[in-house]
Amino acid sequence: MLSLERRQVDSRLMEYLSPVLALMLTIITGFLIFLGLDRDPVEGLRLFFIVPISDAVGVAELGLKAAPLLLCAAGLTICYRAKIWNIGAEGHFLMGAVGATIAALQFGEGTGFWILPVVLLAGIACGALWSAIAAFLKTHFHCNEILTTIMLNYIALNLLLYAVHGPLKDPYGFSFPQSAMFGDAALLPMLIPGTRLHIGLLFALLAAVAVGVLFARTFIGFQLKVLGEDEKAAEFAGFPRKRLIWFAFLVAGGMAGLAGAAEVTGPIGQLIPQVSPGYGYTAIIVVFLGRMRAIGLILASALLALTFLGGEMMQIGMNLPKAMTGLFQGLLLFYLLTCDAFIHYRIRLTRKHVTASAGTNTPLATQES
Amino acid sequence: MTAAARLRLEHIVKEYPGCRANDGIDLTVAPGEIHALLGENGAGKSTLMKVIYGVIQPDEGTLYWDGEKLTLQGPAHARQLGIGMVFQHFSLFETLTVAENIALGLPASEARDRKKLEQRIRDVSTHYGMALDPRRHVHSLSTGERQRVEIVRCLIQDSRLLILDEPTSVLTPQEVADLFRTLRQLASEGCSILFISHKLQEVRDLCHHATVLRNGKVTGECDPTETSTDAIARLMVGDETPLSTDVPPATPGAPLLEVSGLSYASDDPFGTALRDITMELRAGEIVGIAGVAGNGQDELLRALSGEYKAAANQVRFDGQAVGQMGPDARRRAGIAVVPEERLGRGAVPDMSLVDNTLLTASAQGMVSKGWVAYRKVREYAARVRDRFQVKSDGVEATARSLSGGNLQKFIIGREALQAPKLLVASHPTWGVDVGSAVAIHQVLVELRDKGAAVLLISEDLDELFELCTRMGALCGGRLSPLVPTESLSIEQLGQWMAGDFADAAGEVNHAVA
Incomplete structure (x- = not known):
């Protein structure tokens, strides 16, 4: 008989092996799905995972998609290490995009090197402000942050839609729900000429490294870890619980807000309703797949960025819906969580104890001594 | 037969x-x-x-x-x-x-x-x-x-x-x-x-x-x-382990901790409210508080550690009103605490001994401007480990991997090395092997002899009678008088543990409200 047994010590090996295993299982399942859909599975997988990054432009596109994922994931890592289950990166991202747009539109075609920093700061501030609502609700009313942040995501989306249909709508835009194009001074410089890759990727890499350093070297990072591991110990040590929660929410909000700002000031250049294909949600997968460590986050954000590109290739090359992106992301998370069980548990073969003991199994309760 | x-x-x-x-x-x-x-x-x-x-x-x-x-x-x-x-x-x-x-x-x-x-x-x-x-x-x-x-x-x-x-x-x-x-x-x-x-x-x-x-x-x-x-x-x-501690008589000094009229209604619906606790601890003595668990011991510990805040003057320590201070500030003032739960409060189970050192000893020059000097933390952890004979697989071993006795030696050592003026220890030898218990008792006596006050909250009456200079009992959130151990009979203590403070009223006037 097979049984799951708690390990004496968590498996370090499994902690790092689990994402790799999950990816392999995802590919195998993808193979079977292509078979089931009557498509050539090898060609399908090649289109999904390899073709998108087979040239320089493709790699640049990968970086373009990985940057917002990585920024959101870096912020979420701070929350998740402290076991604050902030699901609100999507909302922070959208509000960051709206905030940056409001700022950018004030400057029109104006020039000045300070315009871009102001626009980005406006995005960071709006993301952090949006996050602050959930922080306030958690620290003052003990509201569960999972619920509040999800709800705030929908509110943020509707605010964005209101903005592009109303106050921020381009007056010369033929009534399309989108803002005016930003002036050049409000756009991010390019990283590689000839591609769409902008310096937002540098922000993201910097954020990932900063989060790594935060947890490896600083006392506040340590306090956040203790808060996540063992709230009673944090209380016993006298760590400032509320301040730590505020810190995690504000930094996560600011980073996701910056990601939103970098999206409208980068490849898009204006605010549109589809500014995010779900970066804030996908970033959650990045955090867990990347084991909440800087290098891991960078690799995982690249992989998840690939699923967005792969999904587009499916539409073009295989006549399959874009939902393939969500399907592969979901599979990946599902297998990751499954494999993660083996960090704490292991499978053990147990033999059933059947001792031959004839005649003694009958209850003897009625006998008197 | x-x-x-x-x-x-x-x-x-x-x-x-x-x-x-x-x-x-x-x-x-x-x-x-x-x-x-x-x-x-x-x-x-x-x-x-x-x-x-x-x-x-x-x-x-x-x-x-x-x-x-x-x-x-x-x-x-x-x-x-x-x-x-x-x-x-x-x-x-x-x-x-x-x-x-x-x-x-x-x-x-x-x-x-x-x-x-x-x-x-x-x-x-x-x-x-x-x-x-x-x-x-x-x-x-x-x-x-x-x-x-x-x-x-x-x-x-x-x-x-x-x-x-x-x-x-x-x-x-x-x-x-x-x-x-x-x-x-x-x-x-x-x-x-x-x-x-x-x-x-x-x-x-x-x-x-x-x-x-x-x-x-x-x-x-x-x-x-x-x-x-x-x-x-x-x-x-077995043969190697010493069976008990030698406890030389204490020489109490000046009053160090004064608790007066401390009442506290617990947040926990199944907790016990503290009712009008008044006591005084002197430097260089071990004071014991007996009682069956759940009679306010945990609340008393929290009120002293700073996890519960009282009116400033209800807890005075070393001439300072500390009632409003949090755990961190009180630790800096010289109050060290060893809680009853060693895994999941005194130590974080899945963190290493190094990290668990940083948990409460961070004020020992381990953090400067928000940066952790992990070299110093490791040194401190190694010192605790060597000095108190903590058996572990290095200082990077997780707290969970240590036996109860070894982890308790680590926790008490971590606090003792900070040279506290007051150590509050709750059930320090509960579930601990005899060898470790003897070692823990020795640490408490050493601290006492260096001029610290020790408050020992315990269910183990043998331990209390062996170590304490003065002792009393906690029942239903009320504290009996604290009397010299040699003048206290086990029957009297038993009555106090059961909440019968009647004949104590005449003996010491602050007994019961």
């Missing part, structure tokens, strides 16, 4: 991953015998008990019940045979009555007729001198009364072997005396009793025969009434 033993175990082996909990144990219990099973934590007592009660199956070995070979299918089967068990932590529903709780363990046919059952409960409890009202709700019962419910529950099922796991740890001395009277009567009527304990004096008072375990093996059998406590203790701990 009759021909067939009530219970006989032959070469019981039970192996867990990484540990052979029972390693070939033989045990024989005669009818009507009170048999002690002695051993330190981790010696394999609990595992053996679970084997006898059918909770787990042994890997090897055979059980004989009344001379017949037996394979237990589970606890229900064991109960059916007449094996009853009283666990250390009671399994009672607080919102149900005594009779309802007992009915839950009975076959439907017997449980249905509530009137008859209540009568049986009354009969059994009066017969054995354990007053018990079947209609009372369990939440209104004292710990001692709850234990009676557990015992009556076994007796009503005609138990012929009663297993008691550390039954006295939750009782006042008077309640212990009552329990022993009941157990002796039971034994005289032919019921066998397996009494699991590590308190030698009790075993000598009560038991006819003792089996001693160490590291999963039987290290000796003896007649406890004729064997000295020291000789039994040697069987339990």
Whole structure:
């Protein structure tokens, strides 16, 4: 008989092996799905995972998609290490995009090197402000942050839609729900000429490294870890619980807000309703797949960025819906969580104890001594 | 002795991953015998008990019940045979009555007729001198009364072997005396009793025969009434471990901690409110607070550590009003605390000893401008480890991987090395092996001799009488007077533990509000 047994010590090996295993299982399942859909599975997988990054432009596109994922994931890592289950990166991202747009539109075609920093700061501030609502609700009313942040995501989306249909709508835009194009001074410089890759990727890499350093070297990072591991110990040590929660929410909000700002000031250049294909949600997968460590986050954000590109290739090359992106992301998370069980548990073969003991199994309760 | 033993175990082996909990144990219990099973934590007592009660199956070995070979299918089967068990932590529903709780363990046919059952409960409890009202709700019962419910529950099922796991740890001395009277009567009527304990004096008072375990093996059998406590203790701990601490007399100095009129309503609905606590601690003395757990000990600890805040002047320390300070500020002022839960409060289970050092010792120059100097943290952790002989797989080992005694030595060492002026320790040797307990006692005495005040909150009366300069008891959130240990009788302390402060009022005027 097979049984799951708690390990004496968590498996370090499994902690790092689990994402790799999950990816392999995802590919195998993808193979079977292509078979089931009557498509050539090898060609399908090649289109999904390899073709998108087979040239320089493709790699640049990968970086373009990985940057917002990585920024959101870096912020979420701070929350998740402290076991604050902030699901609100999507909302922070959208509000960051709206905030940056409001700022950018004030400057029109104006020039000045300070315009871009102001626009980005406006995005960071709006993301952090949006996050602050959930922080306030958690620290003052003990509201569960999972619920509040999800709800705030929908509110943020509707605010964005209101903005592009109303106050921020381009007056010369033929009534399309989108803002005016930003002036050049409000756009991010390019990283590689000839591609769409902008310096937002540098922000993201910097954020990932900063989060790594935060947890490896600083006392506040340590306090956040203790808060996540063992709230009673944090209380016993006298760590400032509320301040730590505020810190995690504000930094996560600011980073996701910056990601939103970098999206409208980068490849898009204006605010549109589809500014995010779900970066804030996908970033959650990045955090867990990347084991909440800087290098891991960078690799995982690249992989998840690939699923967005792969999904587009499916539409073009295989006549399959874009939902393939969500399907592969979901599979990946599902297998990751499954494999993660083996960090704490292991499978053990147990033999059933059947001792031959004839005649003694009958209850003897009625006998008197 | 009759021909067939009530219970006989032959070469019981039970192996867990990484540990052979029972390693070939033989045990024989005669009818009507009170048999002690002695051993330190981790010696394999609990595992053996679970084997006898059918909770787990042994890997090897055979059980004989009344001379017949037996394979237990589970606890229900064991109960059916007449094996009853009283666990250390009671399994009672607080919102149900005594009779309802007992009915839950009975076959439907017997449980249905509530009137008859209540009568049986009354009969059994009066017969054995354990007053018990079947209609009372369990939440209104004292710990001692709850234990009676557990015992009556076994007796009503005609138990012929009663297993008691550390039954006295939750009782006042008077309640212990009552329990022993009941157990002796039971034994005289032919019921066998397996009494699991590590308190030698009790075993000598009560038991006819003792089996001693160490590291999963039987290290000796003896007649406890004729064997000295020291000789039994040697069987339990082996030859190398010192058995007790030398405690030279204390020389108390100036008052250090003053608590006055401290009341605190607990946030926890099942907590105990502190009521008008007033006490004074002097430098260079160990003050003990006895009492059954759950009488406000945890609240008192939190009020002193700063986890609960009081009015500034209700807690004064070293001439400073600290009542409004949080744990961090109080630690900087010189108050160190060792909480009762060592895993999951005193230490973070899945973090390394290095990280757990940083948890409370960060003020020892380990953090500058928000950056952690991990080299210093590691050095400090290594110092704690060497100085207090913490057995661990390096300082990067997780707190969870240490045994209870070693982790406690680490936690106390971590606090002691910070040279606190006051150390508050709650149940510091609970569940700790004798060797570690002696080492922990030595640390407390050393701190005292260096001029620190030590507040020792404990359930272990032997420990308190051995170490304390002055002591009292906490009951229902109220504190008895703290009197010099040599002038305190165990009877008096027992009364205080039961909340009877009546005759104390004249002795010390701040006794009771």
